[in-house]
Amino acid sequence: MTSEIHRRRQESHPMKDRIEENIRLVFKRADSDCVGYLTRHGLKVAMTGLFGFKPSKFEIQQLSLKYNLEQGEMTQDAFLAIMAPRLSQIDSDDMIRQQFVAMDVAGRGFITLQDLKSGFDRVGISPVTVNGGGGYSSGVNSRHVLAEESFVEADVDRDGKVGFREFRQVIRLQPF
Numbered sequence: 001m002t003s004e005i006h007r008r009r010q011e012s013h014p015m016k017d018r019i020e021e022n023i024r025l026v027f028k029r030a031d032s033d034c035v036g037y038l039t040r041h042g043l044k045v046a047m048t049g050l051f052g053f054k055p056s057k058f059e060i061q062q063l064s065l066k067y068n069l070e071q072g073e074m075t076q077d078a079f080l081a082i083m084a085p086r087l088s089q090i091d092s093d094d095m096i097r098q099q100f101v102a103m104d105v106a107g108r109g110f111i112t113l114q115d116l117k118s119g120f121d122r123v124g125i126s127p128v129t130v131n132g133g134g135g136y137s138s139g140v141n142s143r144h145v146l147a148e149e150s151f152v153e154a155d156v157d158r159d160g161k162v163g164f165r166e167f168r169q170v171i172r173l174q175p176f
Helices: 002-012 016-030 040-051 057-066 076-088 092-103 113-123 140-154 164-173
Strands: none
Touching: 016 040, 016 076, 040 057, 040 076, 040 113, 092 113, 092 164, 113 140, 140 164
16 A cells, blocks of 8 residues: 555656656666666665665665665666655755755855765766766766866855755756
8 A cells, every 4th residue: 555655646746757867867877887787886876866875784785685786686677666756755855955964064054165075975976978978087086077067056156165055056957
């Protein structure tokens, strides 16, 4: 009965298409080797990208019992089927707030460029190649370039600090 309620809630969610698009994009970014499935590490990266915090060891273990992560059973379709109901239950502002708090490790109420770079490093954000060939290479430097570009876009008043309102505005425009 509960799964039926979750399924109906997901199907009627006003952001259903955007949620599914975001899940697919996060999957693509986490599948850095382009093999079509997520390993244990890829699953952690993908879930961190979706929810803004690392999944617990227990949660990863439970998913590992259902899907053999090292044998390629966590495909995009499987990941979508698991994550879409979870995301449809989360209030978008609450999720953005959690992501902001995760970046604001000092608890100052704003994030700096260094906070953003450190956050990207912690979750292992891996930029995908853009424009069909130009774009980013993999690794720390590309994460930092992406962090710098994101920060410049978010820091509307150019004070070197990104508050929650600026952060929320940029996140709402991004297809993650």
